[in-house]
Amino acid sequence: MAGAIIEKMSTKKLVLFVFFILLFQIFSILVGALISPSPTTAIRYLATKCINFHRTRAWLMPWGSNRCQQVHSFDDPLAKTLDANDIVFAVHVPLPNTEMSPWFQYMLAVLQFDIAFKMINQIEDDVVITIDARLAYRDDMTSEWTTKFHSVEQRPLRCTFAVSKTYENEGRFYHCDPIPFMELGSVAHKYFLMNLRLPVNDTMNVGIGEIKDIHVVGIHQNGGFTKVWISMKTVFSPWISVATVWYWYRIRLLARPPVLLEKVIFALGLSMAFLDMPVEWLSTGFEWTWMLLFEDAQQGALYSILFCFWIIFCGEHLMDQRQRNRLSAYWWQVGLVVFGSSVLLIFDLSERGVHLNNPFYSVWAVAGISVCLYFFSLCRMVYCVFRTIGGKMQQLPTMPEARRLRYKGIIFRFKFLMLATLTCAALTIIFFILNQVSEGHWHWGDYTLQVHSAFLTGIYGMWNLYVFTIIFLYAPSHKHNRKKIQFSFVHIQSKTHKYQDTKYSFNKKFF
Template sequence: MAGAIIENMSTKKLVFLGFSVLVFQVISIMVGALIAPSPTSAIRYLATKCINRHRARGWLVPWGSKRCQQVHSFDEPLAKTLDANDIVFSVHVPLPGMEMSPWFQYLLAVLQLDITFKMINQIEDDVILTIDAGLAYRDNLMSEWTTKFHSVEQRPLKCTLAVPKTYENEGRFYHCEPIPLMELSSVAHKYFLINLRLPVNDTVNTGIGEIKDIHIVGIHQNGGFTKVWISMKTVFTPWIFVATAWYWYRIRLTGRPPVLLEKLIFALGISMTFLNVPVEWFSLGLEWTWMLLFEDVRQGVFYSALFCFWIIFCGEHLMDQRLRNRLSAYWWQVGLVVFGSSILLIFDLIERGVHLNNPLHSVWASDIGTKVSITFIILAGISMCLYFLSLCHMVRCVFRNIGGKIQRLPAMPEARRLRYRGIIFRFRFLMLVTLACAAMTVIFFIINQVSESPWHWGEYNLQVYSAFLTGTYGMWNLYVFTIIFLYAPSHKHNRKSGECKHTDAKEKPESQETQLTCGGQGANGDVQDHRESG
């Protein structure tokens, strides 16, 4: 990659570029902090206890003109005459006077159970909760409910009691872990209705304790944040696409086959463009239930390309390495990336792929599914750890190599000294930018873990988590753009090469040193020192 823009750019222009990138980075952070609301909202719904004595088919509505017959507490005289199978827990989403919107993008439902401690009806260890769940929808308050999904699911019930299990502590509530119920990848309707029944017989739902109430926590993305997020994607998409197309055009102008590193930079630009394309605009009018899976695939493609770029960039800058410009030289590291990405893709296809047909299903519901999922995650984690160890080792080798070359630069011929100086500068600059990106990601992550609540700055409320998301997204776009721009072939290098060719056509160079000064290139695009090969 001899003759890249970064080698010919003046210090003033390079500083201006860095300052411009920093300004855009600050803007992307402030957009999330000042304009975007919190990314998600969680609303708690108390399930209404509807009576369904004859267990007739149909939907039981908790409120409105057709509301079901209800009991407010299981301690009521009427409730004592009922069987557990006669109770249906009903939840209307959203609350009265509100409606859902496609801008919410997705809807997650989590169960929280209020279970009281009774000496004669305790929660058994490793008990499984069986749920007969159904989901219906409608788009106006006057129409009938349309069945969307219905399934009988099982979930592990994990509860603990903070006090000793004695008669004196009867009536105390267990502390139960939230139970994932449902995941909708599209909110294409205005109203949803959830009906839950906990069937009881000799083998089902025994040892689950005495359930008093069921709460459902609905989690969705805020519409205001979705508008900001899609707007950022709409802005970044043409920017990165044009930069990638321009980069490949400059490569073609060199009149030589692109080297491995140039292909990787081009692939990185394509993956970033693929991640940026705002297909969410279409999901606002269409019920695309595969959007969450598609988003995970796009992120996986980008991070795979980024990890491969890092390892190959370091390898190509090992100046004494003989096997250069060959993908096979990095089969170990690239194989780890492909293996880890494939494992995560398979896990995602199993988890989210099943939701395409049944959003109530979860791979974590069974012991086998849990073990398989944990195995996949562990294998992917091991491969990523091995990759980063290999990357750290390669970076260490490069810096050690650079340290030795710097000490010998004054004694080198001018052409060779310029070559190594350009390589060293390119590598150090990229490592500086990369470390800055990684540091910002870690800093934002720590801030987000400390507090997800808004920060107050005078009259303004700063949404920290929104700033983390928009800042990280903008940072990676700026990072890819910087790489594409700085490592594109320079027109100055092309002009100098043309001048050399013109001189060679008229007269033979006086010495081999003249050829080196003109910048002869080898197969891998680097300046060759013919005296060294001789």
């Protein structure tokens, strides 16, 4: 890619460009650290044990004027007369005197069981718990509840008992893993009501121990963080879109067809522009339950193009002239990325897609090992690139001084860009793996620094700034084009004069 801006730009302008990029990166981090609240909020609800003697499908409220008949403990005398199928666990979301908001974007629910140890009723190995779950909504405190979803789901119950299983330890509680329960892709209503039953018969919910209570942990995105996130998308979206169009316009002005690296850079710009589309503005006014699936598709497209770009970017500077500019030269690296992306897409469709009709459906998988292996492979390619560059630098002393200084500057700039690429790859993979970690914050004087928000906004800003840097620095330089135009003009002028001289000689000879 001779004639790119990275080769033609003066060192002073390049340093100034990098300085402004770093300023924008610091600003992206500070937006999350100082302005944005924590990305998510987790609220713990204790399910109310309602009595449903007639086992009807009426909605049972845990509190308020129409609250259900309750039993506070299964050790109460009244509870001793009840059948397990007469109990409905009711949870109202949110807590009293609060409302849900479309700015929350999504809502997750995780179940936590309190199970007491009994010698005659122990938890069996590899046991599965069956839950008859119903979800309803309403938008004021007086209207009737409207059924939204109903499903009977099964979840593995994994519990451990820290002490020996003896009569002396009866009454102690198991330590049970949280159970993923529900995921709503839109929070379009103010109030939600969950009614959960644990149906019991000869084969269902047998060997699950003595359940005392059920806790529901509700997790949703904070409205303040949503506003900051959408605002950043609104700023970056036109910036990256215009830069991508400008880059391809510059490429089309060249007299040759685009090379492989130029095509991949253009695809990288398109994927970044696709991720930056601020469609969340519309989701706050419409009940779009497919938003989580759409956001995963946006990030998946960027991940796939980024990983392919880094492989081709390193490879094009590592291979000799005969192997360059051929996608087939990277068939196994790109093939692995495509295969991994396809697996993640199938997983995502199987979970997010089913959530459109059944938010209680759940599938779980881990992809951290694959991206770690990818990163180590990328590090090896970068090492090989630096080793190749080191071999070429040994030829510099034999060059003329002016040419030697020019090539030293180009090699230094390329090394810096490669290190920036490796840093971006490392942070992207860390973000990919730790995207579900719990948020944290630090206190510094009178300010609270939201570490998780700063990490998310910083990574998002880094993606945009990195893509913009690649697009800008690898675009054809106007200086290079101007020299070619001047050369073509002189060439045309010389041919015109030659034609005029020939015509004059012809006329002089025959007339």
